[in-house]
Amino acid sequence: MNLTRYIQAPWRPPFRSPGVEGVLRFERWCSAGSVSGPDESSNGNDRETSTEIVPSKQGGGSTPVSQRKPKPGPAELFAVPLFRRPSFPGVIAPIVVREEAACRAFVEMRDAGRSQCGLFLHKDAGLQTFALNEEDHNSYQDPEQLHRTGVLAEIVRLAPRQKGVELIFVCHHRIRWTEVLEKSPLLLVRTEPVLEEPVDIHAQQVRAYSLEIVQTLKELLQLGSFYKEQLELLLESIDINNPFHLADLGACLTTANPQSLQEVLEETQLVERLSKTLTLVKAELETVKVQRKINKEIEESVSKAQRKFFLTEQLKNIKKELGLEKDEKEDLIARFRARLSAKQLSERVSTVIEDEIQKLTSLEPTSSEYNVTRDYLNWLTQVPWGVLSEDNLDISRAQTCLDEDHFGLSDVKERILEFIAVGATRGSLRGKILLLSGPPGVGKTSLGRSIARALGRQFFRFSVGGLGDVAEMKGHRRTYVGAMPGKLVQALKTCQVSNPVLMIDEIDKMGRGHTGDPASALLEILDSEQNDAFVDHYLDVPVDLSHVLFICTANVTDAIPAPLLDRMEIIRLSGYVVEEKLAIAKSYLIPEVRKETAMGEKVLAINEPALQTLIQDYCREPEFAGKPSFLRQRLYAETPPGIATGLAWTAAGGVALYVESVFVSSNKDGKLGSLRVTGQLGDVMKESAEIAFSYSRNYLRKQGSSALDSSTTHLHVPEGATPKDGPSAGITIVSSLLSLALDRPLRQNLAMTGEITLTGKVLGVGGIREKIIAAKREGLKLVILPTSNQKDWEELPEYVRAGLTVQFCESYEEVLPLVFEK
Numbered sequence: 001m002n003l004t005r006y007i008q009a010p011w012r013p014p015f016r017s018p019g020v021e022g023v024l025r026f027e028r029w030c031s032a033g034s035v036s037g038p039d040e041s042s043n044g045n046d047r048e049t050s051t052e053i054v055p056s057k058q059g060g061g062s063t064p065v066s067q068r069k070p071k072p073g074p075a076e077l078f079a080v081p082l083f084r085r086p087s088f089p090g091v092i093a094p095i096v097v098r099e100e101a102a103c104r105a106f107v108e109m110r111d112a113g114r115s116q117c118g119l120f121l122h123k124d125a126g127l128q129t130f131a132l133n134e135e136d137h138n139s140y141q142d143p144e145q146l147h148r149t150g151v152l153a154e155i156v157r158l159a160p161r162q163k164g165v166e167l168i169f170v171c172h173h174r175i176r177w178t179e180v181l182e183k184s185p186l187l188l189v190r191t192e193p194v195l196e197e198p199v200d201i202h203a204q205q206v207r208a209y210s211l212e213i214v215q216t217l218k219e220l221l222q223l224g225s226f227y228k229e230q231l232e233l234l235l236e237s238i239d240i241n242n243p244f245h246l247a248d249l250g251a252c253l254t255t256a257n258p259q260s261l262q263e264v265l266e267e268t269q270l271v272e273r274l275s276k277t278l279t280l281v282k283a284e285l286e287t288v289k290v291q292r293k294i295n296k297e298i299e300e301s302v303s304k305a306q307r308k309f310f311l312t313e314q315l316k317n318i319k320k321e322l323g324l325e326k327d328e329k330e331d332l333i334a335r336f337r338a339r340l341s342a343k344q345l346s347e348r349v350s351t352v353i354e355d356e357i358q359k360l361t362s363l364e365p366t367s368s369e370y371n372v373t374r375d376y377l378n379w380l381t382q383v384p385w386g387v388l389s390e391d392n393l394d395i396s397r398a399q400t401c402l403d404e405d406h407f408g409l410s411d412v413k414e415r416i417l418e419f420i421a422v423g424a425t426r427g428s429l430r431g432k433i434l435l436l437s438g439p440p441g442v443g444k445t446s447l448g449r450s451i452a453r454a455l456g457r458q459f460f461r462f463s464v465g466g467l468g469d470v471a472e473m474k475g476h477r478r479t480y481v482g483a484m485p486g487k488l489v490q491a492l493k494t495c496q497v498s499n500p501v502l503m504i505d506e507i508d509k510m511g512r513g514h515t516g517d518p519a520s521a522l523l524e525i526l527d528s529e530q531n532d533a534f535v536d537h538y539l540d541v542p543v544d545l546s547h548v549l550f551i552c553t554a555n556v557t558d559a560i561p562a563p564l565l566d567r568m569e570i571i572r573l574s575g576y577v578v579e580e581k582l583a584i585a586k587s588y589l590i591p592e593v594r595k596e597t598a599m600g601e602k603v604l605a606i607n608e609p610a611l612q613t614l615i616q617d618y619c620r621e622p623e624f625a626g627k628p629s630f631l632r633q634r635l636y637a638e639t640p641p642g643i644a645t646g647l648a649w650t651a652a653g654g655v656a657l658y659v660e661s662v663f664v665s666s667n668k669d670g671k672l673g674s675l676r677v678t679g680q681l682g683d684v685m686k687e688s689a690e691i692a693f694s695y696s697r698n699y700l701r702k703q704g705s706s707a708l709d710s711s712t713t714h715l716h717v718p719e720g721a722t723p724k725d726g727p728s729a730g731i732t733i734v735s736s737l738l739s740l741a742l743d744r745p746l747r748q749n750l751a752m753t754g755e756i757t758l759t760g761k762v763l764g765v766g767g768i769r770e771k772i773i774a775a776k777r778e779g780l781k782l783v784i785l786p787t788s789n790q791k792d793w794e795e796l797p798e799y800v801r802a803g804l805t806v807q808f809c810e811s812y813e814e815v816l817p818l819v820f821e822k
Contacts, residue, residue: 682725
């Protein structure tokens, strides 16, 4: 049989636990000839048939429970496990049994006139939770799972319940089981009484412990212990001359763990038992003190909060009666309406705001919906509906502002002035989106700020680099906790006008995550045909963005989606040459440094050679550094055969690009020569190398040379760790291969760029300004460009072109005489 279905009922005072009150009540019931227990008489709706197993005396009334003491001696008893706490002599213990087999066994005991059992604490008591409906537990038929010492208990009441039966035990004296007789249907053990060691109950030590226990119980009573009623009954009826009874019932009145209580039960020496009981009672006293302290702190905190609340409400009512202060809700609505007085609302926006205000008036300030509605109205009323600042379309003023903030960039400034001039002719700049593209540090962000200053508009900037959440652009829906509008609405709120200059920085570095694609959201925002009715997820009403001048910035345009790029007017910014950097340092940086450091010209003097050294060796953008960061990129003082110098464009500006080629083996078996390329080249550049190799081999065949046919050629483009791609190195690769095959070095201080075709045509390339700047920086003298790029060269400022000789070619036949010296 599985005894997990024995359920020890919760220890509920006063009837369920300490012995004094329970014994007295049972004595009264038994003396009055009562048959039913107190639970039945207390509630007629829960009355159940029950049987008291109390033998009657001959000739009349029943024997009081406290007077029925079985004779101590060996006995064979059913062992009942206790899973919550041990029972002590003099205590009434209720136990609910739910298992069907166990219930039948107890009913059979009743019918056979047997009423005594042994109550033993299970060794896992306090360590596990025994649920009422648990089916699968370890079997407790193993007697080794029970403590040896328990109490002899007499069943005085057996009452059926909806599930199982409830047994009421009266505990008598300590027993110890010595032998297991049967395990089914109930655990049957042989027991013997635990004999108390002789002791003088009037000894000084015994009386001292007894008095201290009583005193501690009185303190518990004064502090309002959980068992106040039981303590009162115990102190009224306690007999301090019976220390055995005092030790047991004192331990019962504590909430100690089952193992500590079992130690008291097993103790046979009275003095040690009193000592352990006193320890438990003292611990209970300290626990009650801490509990009282916690309760006091909580009550004081609650009292202060309530007092503050009541006083605040009274103050509000007094101020309202005196006209000194309006109601908070009324004052809030008044502020909302005041914000809208100078704004031009559309019919839909006006309707939504009025509906929300009416909703706010019907809500209590303590409700969560009140805060949501208040925040929503706060945002709605702070958007500058229809508020426009006046544009300053004076071209001369715009020219002055741009020149004051930026040196050079004449082509960029010209484009911006053309843009403003068109807006002056039309009367507005509506519907324009600019894209400033260029390497880092050339002044894209500051240029956008200068455009806003020239137009007299508010300026707001935010970066979308790494942004992967559409909600950052279009806002969060109001159903989310902490929801707020997107960056566009926040910008309008900050600027308080509907036509600011809004800069979207790093637009080429937007991310894409599980929360959507921000680039797709920008398609609507940057479309002048759609953004006049932009709907933010939080506001959920149309917002007119058509008056906003959007300026985007990017380092490269390749990473921008084509549909988004098509909506923008691209203005490209290139890097600065030495002359421009020198002028920037003299006119902007040095005065700024002197102002920040409070150093005049006498204290801080920087001459022009020092500035040139800083520009060429320390920094390529307008900033100063401590150690040389940039050295010349020329790998060869004089280029040997097979080495050609090209020019390349990067996101950080132009650079010199070297192409190296060597013969690695000769094909003696008659196989045609091949080309092997390294240097982390992209697919387009690999194709360009194949085209250049084919053209060079055909050209050499016409000249009667088979150098490329009979050998394997290795072509390398350093640096190997840098990815490279594009067709603009075509004529450079051809020049390198011909120089190797003819064993002739190319002209010194020569650089070239241009795409090659199989028939030798030279096609145009991009990034001419950056490449020319790189050529000047490397000290090159002659540059070969495609004829189609002649216009790009002529657009460069004179000081950029100075010191360079440029030759324009349409085919490689025109390039050939230029690359080899006569």
